[in-house]
Amino acid sequence: MTAIAANTRATEHTGPVLSVQDLHTWFELRQWGFLRVGSVRAVDGVSFDLKRGESVAFVGESGCGKSSLARTLLGLHRPSHGSVHFEGHSLRDLNAKELKAYRARIGYVQQDPYGALPPFMDIGRILAEPLKVQGVHDRPERERRIEAALEEVRLSPARAYMGKFPHMLSGGQQQRVVIARALVLEPAMLVADEPVSMLDASVRVEILQLLRRIRAEHNLTLVFITHDLSTVRHFTDRIFVMYAGRIVEAAQVDDLLENPQHPYSQALLAALADPDADNALHERAVPGGEAPSLLTPPPGCRFHPRCPHAMAGTCDVEDPPDFEPRPGHYSACWLHR
Amino acid sequence: MSRPPLLRVRDLQLQYRIRGGTVRAVDGIDFDVGRNEALVILGESGCGKSSLAKALLRVLPRNVHHFGGSVQVDGVETMHYSEELFRREVRWQRISLVMQAAMNALNPVVRVGEQVAEPLRTHLGWSKQVATKRAREAFDLVGVSGDFLERYPFELSGGMRQRVVLAMALVTEPDLVIMDEPTSALDVLTQASIMNRLKRIKRELDTSFILITHDVATSSELADRVALMYAGQIVELADARSFFSDPAHPYSQMLMASVPRLHQRERPEHIPGEPPSLADPPAGCRFADRCPSRFDKCRQAPGMYEPNEGQQVRCWLHAAGGRS
Ligand SMILES: Nc1ncnc2c1ncn2[C@@H]1O[C@H](COP(=O)(O)OP(=O)(O)OP(=O)(O)O)[C@@H](O)[C@H]1O
Ligand SMILES: Nc1ncnc2c1ncn2[C@@H]1O[C@H](COP(=O)(O)OP(=O)(O)OP(=O)(O)O)[C@@H](O)[C@H]1O
Ligand code: SF4
Ligand code: SF4
Ligand SMILES: [Mg+2]
Ligand SMILES: [Mg+2]
Numbered sequence: 001m002t003a004i005a006a007n008t009r010a011t012e013h014t015g016p017v018l019s020v021q022d023l024h025t026w027f028e029l030r031q032w033g034f035l036r037v038g039s040v041r042a043v044d045g046v047s048f049d050l051k052r053g054e055s056v057a058f059v060g061e062s063g064c065g066k067s068s069l070a071r072t073l074l075g076l077h078r079p080s081h082g083s084v085h086f087e088g089h090s091l092r093d094l095n096a097k098e099l100k101a102y103r104a105r106i107g108y109v110q111q112d113p114y115g116a117l118p119p120f121m122d123i124g125r126i127l128a129e130p131l132k133v134q135g136v137h138d139r140p141e142r143e144r145r146i147e148a149a150l151e152e153v154r155l156s157p158a159r160a161y162m163g164k165f166p167h168m169l170s171g172g173q174q175q176r177v178v179i180a181r182a183l184v185l186e187p188a189m190l191v192a193d194e195p196v197s198m199l200d201a202s203v204r205v206e207i208l209q210l211l212r213r214i215r216a217e218h219n220l221t222l223v224f225i226t227h228d229l230s231t232v233r234h235f236t237d238r239i240f241v242m243y244a245g246r247i248v249e250a251a252q253v254d255d256l257l258e259n260p261q262h263p264y265s266q267a268l269l270a271a272l273a274d275p276d277a278d279n280a281l282h283e284r285a286v287p288g289g290e291a292p293s294l295l296t297p298p299p300g301c302r303f304h305p306r307c308p309h310a311m312a313g314t315c316d317v318e319d320p321p322d323f324e325p326r327p328g329h330y331s332a333c334w335l336h337r
Numbered sequence: 338m339s340r341p342p343l344l345r346v347r348d349l350q351l352q353y354r355i356r357g358g359t360v361r362a363v364d365g366i367d368f369d370v371g372r373n374e375a376l377v378i379l380g381e382s383g384c385g386k387s388s389l390a391k392a393l394l395r396v397l398p399r400n401v402h403h404f405g406g407s408v409q410v411d412g413v414e415t416m417h418y419s420e421e422l423f424r425r426e427v428r429w430q431r432i433s434l435v436m437q438a439a440m441n442a443l444n445p446v447v448r449v450g451e452q453v454a455e456p457l458r459t460h461l462g463w464s465k466q467v468a469t470k471r472a473r474e475a476f477d478l479v480g481v482s483g484d485f486l487e488r489y490p491f492e493l494s495g496g497m498r499q500r501v502v503l504a505m506a507l508v509t510e511p512d513l514v515i516m517d518e519p520t521s522a523l524d525v526l527t528q529a530s531i532m533n534r535l536k537r538i539k540r541e542l543d544t545s546f547i548l549i550t551h552d553v554a555t556s557s558e559l560a561d562r563v564a565l566m567y568a569g570q571i572v573e574l575a576d577a578r579s580f581f582s583d584p585a586h587p588y589s590q591m592l593m594a595s596v597p598r599l600h601q602r603e604r605p606e607h608i609p610g611e612p613p614s615l616a617d618p619p620a621g622c623r624f625a626d627r628c629p630s631r632f633d634k635c636r637q638a639p640g641m642y643e644p645n646e647g648q649q650v651r652c653w654l655h656a657a658g659g660r661s
Contacts, residue, residue: 060524062495062496062497062524063496112438163356200380201551201596201597202381202592202608205595205597205606227523227525227528229599267526269599271525271528273555274596275556276557277582279557284533286529287526291494
């Protein structure tokens with residue numbers, strides 16, 4: 001039995017359940033298939049630890065590397081540098097079979113619910129597939145678990161959905177099927193990439209509550225990727241703000257939302273609106289410019305070309321280290337020096 | 338007589354055929370959209386918002402069981418138009434549609450500039466050169482640099498691709514742009530900057546919009562009026578101001594209470610229960626199972642009542658005589 005698979009039931013491991021050190025995931029960019037043009041530094045020096053049963057959220061602009069990070073944690077991309085340890089074991093040391101056992105213990109809700117479901121399978125089969133792969137051969141047992149998973153995400157009555165094909169479901173219904181598929185194997189950790197982006201507020205709250213409940217019942221470790229800063233407080237313990245492949249701010253969720261320290265986090269929060277008819281009357285303040293190229297990231301602080309507080313001679317030259325402006329609240333910005 | 342509205346929709350119906358029955362996804366929808374007006378359509382997942390968009394532009398799946406009602410553009414009925422005539426006169430020319438998740442449907446092997454110029458070339462018969470020039474202007478409008486015309490979709494981030502799709506809907510300068518969840522998959526900064534662009538386009542080009550979304554906060558960035566759908570029908574249609582600050586339908590009130598707010602510490606409420614099946618909707622009020630104000634009369638289907646000027650509500654509480 002492999003180390004990680006044997007650990008399925010054993011929980012003697014006491015350190016962090018997930019430990020990520022100086023992780024880099026770069027993609028080689030080639031022209032005409034062979035000429036090396038450069039590397040997209042999607043994840044560029046990320047470190048963090050997660051405790052068992054902890055729930056954390058990664059937030060940040062489109063293209064900042066959130067999904068690449070998630071996929072690296074799942075073993076779908078090989079790190080270019082740095083390490084991922086799960087329950088004390090390095091992913092790098094796993095052979096193909098062990099990697100498969102590892103993936104079965106990590107539920108994954110991938111980002112785009114439309115691309116996530118195979119169009120020619122009905123929902124019942126889509127959910128049966130992972131169970132079969134993991135050796136649940138008893139058909140009534142499979143059906144029981146499929147029904148339970150569908151009911152949990154409130155696709156109810158489950159029977160009515162099992163015979164449907166993905167195109168017969170609305171966007172939000174498809175998203176719930178993807179969540180059900182991730183839960184059907186009762187994973188130890190769930191990585192959910194924008195799991196509720198297609199859902200209305202009420203169903204969103206409900207699904208997040210469901211994940212919260214499962215987390216409490218099974219001591220599930222949750223990694224969320226989300227842009228929904230207004231619900232994040234209710235479902236996670238810590239937030240990591242990412243910018244251009246790096247974590248720029250990390251703190252307990254309430255502290256980050258009430259006292260954002262990094263100018264980029266401040267801009268993110270300022271872009272959020274509560275519903276109000278007056279919103280239509282004026283434009284919202286957003287930092288100018290686009291997110292930086294990950295091929296040739298700006299020198300110094302990566303946010304400096306867009307930062308209203310940038311200090312010439314410092315921010316455009318030297319990379320800011322992590323400061324701790326408040327206890328347990330980290331921010332990589334020269335303003336805290 | 339005053340000029341007819343840009344779009345007038347009456348008793349619009351779209352039903353799908355499924356094994357053992359039909360799904361009434363759009364079940365008798367009425368509304369108007371004026372010039373330079375933004376109508377927001379809200380509603381929970383599966384209530385029929387995308388089906389409504391598809392019905393308006395007649396992009397119908399194969400398993401349609403029934404499609405009917407009236408769609409007038411500038412007072413001219415289009416329901417009896419042949420597919421050919423509808424394509425020539427209405428789609429792209431007058432009304433364009435950004436489908437839900439369209440940014441994932443860009444053709445991966447065609448440069449985005451060509452894809453944006455495409456409607457001009459195939460629907461309006463423009464030359465490649467003129468179409469490309471206009472495509473560049475459309476890119477500018479949505480805030481994407483002209484350099485990106487030459488790129489392929491995979492070379493763009495999600496936010497960029499979504500803007501490209503918007504550029505495609507704007508390039509023919511239609512009077513009305515229908516957008517189905519245009520920003521739901523995007524981060525807050527990208528969302529805010531796209532909404533800023535849309536406000537500017539509305540102001541400068543007099544374009545009208547139908548914005549379909551489940552995201553109440555973002556919808557308030559553009560809305561002049563709001564229609565809330567429930568189980569295939571509109572249950573409240575009101576001015577944005579009255580809808581966001583003083584919603585009238587019990588469902589609207591519960592929906593507004595479920596919207597999470599940034600600085601709120603209490604957990605937001607969710608609406609208990611589930612929407613009825615569209616295959617077999619109840620005979621009475623469709624919200625009755627979940628409604629805290631339900632009373633005897635609710636066993637019959639309520640009509641649309643107008644308690645105040647500019648506010649229509651499908652609920653017995655707002656009928657003349659109210660609860661009595
Ligand atoms: N397989 C790949 N090959 C080359 N580049 C890639 C690959 N996957 C991602 N990238 C690039 O890496 C960067 C980070 O992408 P990623 O999908 O991780 O961002 P994200 O934060 O998840 O964005 P979004 O919020 O839009 O989903 C982007 O510039 C993207 O184009
Ligand atoms: N081609 C189809 N055949 C059968 N049923 C369908 C079809 N397309 C949609 N439906 C059903 O019709 C109902 C309305 O779907 P629609 O996609 O219009 O919802 P929506 O309001 O856009 O939801 P979302 O917010 O999740 O996108 C749903 O119950 C859906 O399952
Ligand atoms: S280090 Fe400088 S440029 Fe970077 S966020 Fe801080 S002030 Fe702005
Ligand atoms: S008609 Fe009756 S059940 Fe329906 S929303 Fe009004 S009060 Fe509630
Ligand atoms: Mg992503
Ligand atoms: Mg939809």
